[in-house]
Amino acid sequence: MSEDANLYTLLHSRFPANSSTTCLELADGTLISYADVDARSGRMAGLLESVGVVPGDRVLVQVGKSPEAVVLYLACLRAGAVFLPLNTAYTAREVEYFINDAEPRLVVCDPTAEAQLAPLAQAVDAMLLTLDTAGGGTLPILASEAPASDLVVPRAADDLAAILYTSGTTGRSKGAMLTHDNLASNALVLHAYWGWREGDVLIHALPIFHVHGLFVALHTALLNGSTMLWLDKFDAGAIIARLPRATVLMGVPTFYVRLLEDPRLDQELVANMRLFVAGSAPLLEETFNAFTERTGHRILERYGMTEAGMITSNPYGGERIAGTVGFFLPGVNGRVADDDGNEVPRGEPGVLEIRGPNVFKGYWRMPEKTAEEFRSDGHFVTGDVATMAEDGRISIVGRAKDLVISGGYNVYPKEIELLIDAIPGVRESAVVGVPHPDFGEAVTAVVVPDGSTGLDEAGVQAALAGDLAKFKQPKRVFFVDELPRNTMGKVQKNQLRDAYAETFAG
Numbered sequence: 001m002s003e004d005a006n007l008y009t010l011l012h013s014r015f016p017a018n019s020s021t022t023c024l025e026l027a028d029g030t031l032i033s034y035a036d037v038d039a040r041s042g043r044m045a046g047l048l049e050s051v052g053v054v055p056g057d058r059v060l061v062q063v064g065k066s067p068e069a070v071v072l073y074l075a076c077l078r079a080g081a082v083f084l085p086l087n088t089a090y091t092a093r094e095v096e097y098f099i100n101d102a103e104p105r106l107v108v109c110d111p112t113a114e115a116q117l118a119p120l121a122q123a124v125d126a127m128l129l130t131l132d133t134a135g136g137g138t139l140p141i142l143a144s145e146a147p148a149s150d151l152v153v154p155r156a157a158d159d160l161a162a163i164l165y166t167s168g169t170t171g172r173s174k175g176a177m178l179t180h181d182n183l184a185s186n187a188l189v190l191h192a193y194w195g196w197r198e199g200d201v202l203i204h205a206l207p208i209f210h211v212h213g214l215f216v217a218l219h220t221a222l223l224n225g226s227t228m229l230w231l232d233k234f235d236a237g238a239i240i241a242r243l244p245r246a247t248v249l250m251g252v253p254t255f256y257v258r259l260l261e262d263p264r265l266d267q268e269l270v271a272n273m274r275l276f277v278a279g280s281a282p283l284l285e286e287t288f289n290a291f292t293e294r295t296g297h298r299i300l301e302r303y304g305m306t307e308a309g310m311i312t313s314n315p316y317g318g319e320r321i322a323g324t325v326g327f328f329l330p331g332v333n334g335r336v337a338d339d340d341g342n343e344v345p346r347g348e349p350g351v352l353e354i355r356g357p358n359v360f361k362g363y364w365r366m367p368e369k370t371a372e373e374f375r376s377d378g379h380f381v382t383g384d385v386a387t388m389a390e391d392g393r394i395s396i397v398g399r400a401k402d403l404v405i406s407g408g409y410n411v412y413p414k415e416i417e418l419l420i421d422a423i424p425g426v427r428e429s430a431v432v433g434v435p436h437p438d439f440g441e442a443v444t445a446v447v448v449p450d451g452s453t454g455l456d457e458a459g460v461q462a463a464l465a466g467d468l469a470k471f472k473q474p475k476r477v478f479f480v481d482e483l484p485r486n487t488m489g490k491v492q493k494n495q496l497r498d499a500y501a502e503t504f505a506g
C-alpha cells in the first residue's frame with residue numbers, strides 16, 4: 001500500500017503539537033488531553049485486535065455519549081474495524097435487525113442492555129462487551145489492562161470506516177457503507193470551508209451515533225486540534241453557560257429554537273462566537289431571523305445526509321440566505337434533475353443528484369438497492385427535492401422520499417405503518433409529519449379501525465411502545481373511517497398533512 005488512508009492517521013497528524021492541549025472538556029470539568037485520546041484509543045485498538053477483531057470486521061456500538069465512546073470510535077478506525085453506531089433510543093427489537101444484518105464481530109452496549117442483547121449477539125457469533133456513560137463496563141476494564149499500543153492499521157482510501165444505518169421507504173433499514181476517504185475528504189472540505197482557525201472551541205452537544213455529531217462536529221474539531229466543550233446531550237442552560245468561552249456551535253434546528261426560548265441569549269453572551277451551524281432538518285426562516293435579531297449572528301445552514309456526509313453549505317464569507325442550503329461544497333458536483341436524471345432549468349424543482357468523494361460506497365449487502373439509487377453516470381439520487389438558482393445556490397423544497405424529520409432524527413413512515421397495521425383492530429394506517437414548534441415535524445398517525453375492538457389513541461401508543469424508539473412513536477394518533485386516496489388508490493398524504501397541520505400549533 002503506497003500511502004496510508006486510515007482516517008485516524010489524518011486526524012492524528014493534525015493533533016496539536018502540544019499534546020497536553022485539552023481535547024474534551026467534560027461537563028464536570030474533567031479535562032481529557034489529545035495525548036490521552038491518542039493513548040487510550042491506541043490501547044483500545046490493541047485490545048480490539050487481541051480479542052480477534054480483524055480489519056473489515058463490524059463493531060456494532062449502542063452506548064450513551066461519553067469520552068470512552070469517542071475513544072472506541074477512534075480505536076475502531078485504528079484497528080481497521082468498521083464502526084457501526086446505533087441510536088441509543090432503539091429498542092432490542094430494532095437492534096436485532098442490525099445485528100443480524102451486519103453480523104458484527106463485536107457488540108458493545110450499555111450494561112443495562114446486556115441481558116437483552118447477549119442472546120442476539122450470540123446468535124451471530126459476536127462477542128459482547130459493555131460500556132456505560134461513566135466509563136465503566138467490561139470494555140474499559142479490559143482496555144485498562146491492555147498494553148500501550150500505537151497501532152494504526154494501514155487502510156486504502158476505499159476501505160470501509162463505518163456503516164451507518166438509514167431507514168428505507170420500504171420500512172427496511174439500509175447500512176450506508178462509508179469509506180475512510182468519504183469521511184476524510186468531507187472533513188477536510190468542511191474544515192477549510194467553515195474557516196476553522198487556531199483557538200477555535202466547539203460546543204459539542206449532538207449525539208454521536210449520526211453523521212452530524214460523529215463526523216461533522218467531531219472530525220472538524222479534531223482536524224483543528226480544538227478543544228470540545230463536551231455535553232452528553234442538548235441542554236440549553238449548559239450551552240448558555242459555555243457560549244462565552246466557545247467559538248463554534250453545531251446543532252439541529254431544535255437547538256436554535258430552544259436557545260431562543262432562553263432570555264439570556266443575547267449579543268453579549270455570544271461575543272466570542274464565530275460560527276453557528278444548523279442542519280439535518282430545515283431551519284425555518286423565522287428561526288434564522290429571530291436568531292439574527294437577538295445575537296447578530298446569521299446561522300450557517302448546510303445540507304447533508306448519511307450516504308454523503310455534507311453536500312452543500314451556505315458560504316462562510318459570503319451571504320447566508322435563510323431557506324437556502326447554499327452551494328455544492330468543493331469537490332461535490334450535482335444537478336437538479338427530472339425523473340430520468342436530466343437536469344431541469346434553473347429555478348425549477350427536481351430531485352437533487354450528486355457525485356463526489358463524499359458519496360458512499362453503497363448499501364451493505366444490498367447491491368440491487370444500491371444500483372437503484374445511482375444513475376448510470378455515477379450520480380447518487382438523494383430523494384430530496386431542490387431548486388438551483390442561477391448562481392448555483394440550492395434550496396431544499398421538498399422530499400421525494402416519504403420521510404419525517406423530527407428534531408433532526410429521520411423517521412420513515414412505512415416502518416411505523418407496518419407496526420400499526422399489525423395491531424389487532426386496525427384496518428390500515430398512514431403516518432405523516434406535521435409541523436411542530438419544537439421538533440420541526442412531529443410523527444402523527446392516522447388510523448382506520450376495523451371495528452372489531454375498541455381501539456383508542458392510548459391503545460395504539462401502548463402497542464408500539466416496546467417495539468419502537470421513542471422518537472419514532474406517534475405524538476398523536478387520529479382515527480378516521482377511510483384514508484384519502486387518489487384515483488390510483490395511493491394514499492394522499494398531503495391531504496392528511498393539511499388536515500392535521502394545526503395539531504401542535506402554539
Ligand code: MLC
Pocket residue numbers: 205206207210211212213233234252254255279280281303304305306406407408409439470471472
Ligand atoms: C427526544 N424525543 C423526541 C426527539 N428527541 N421525539 C421526537 N423527535 C426527537 N428528535 C422524545 C423524548 O424521548 C421524550 O419523550 C420527548 O420526546 C421529549 O424529550 P426532550 O427531553 O425534550 O428531548 P431531548 O432529549 O431534549 O432531545 C431533543 C433533541 C434531540 C432535539 C435535543 O432529539 C437531539 O439531540 N436531536 C439531534 C438529532 C441528530 O443529531 N440528528 C442528526 C442526524 S445526521 P417522553 O415521552 O419521554 O417525554 C443527519 C445528516 C445531516 O441528519 O445532515 O446532519
Ligand code: AMP
Pocket residue numbers: 166211278279280281282283301302303304305306307325382384396399405409410
Ligand atoms: P439522514 O438520512 O438522517 O442523514 O438525513 C438526511 C436528510 O435530512 C436529507 O436527505 C434531507 O432530507 C434532510 N436534511 C439534512 N439537512 C437539511 C437541511 N439543511 N434542510 C433540509 N433538509 C435537510
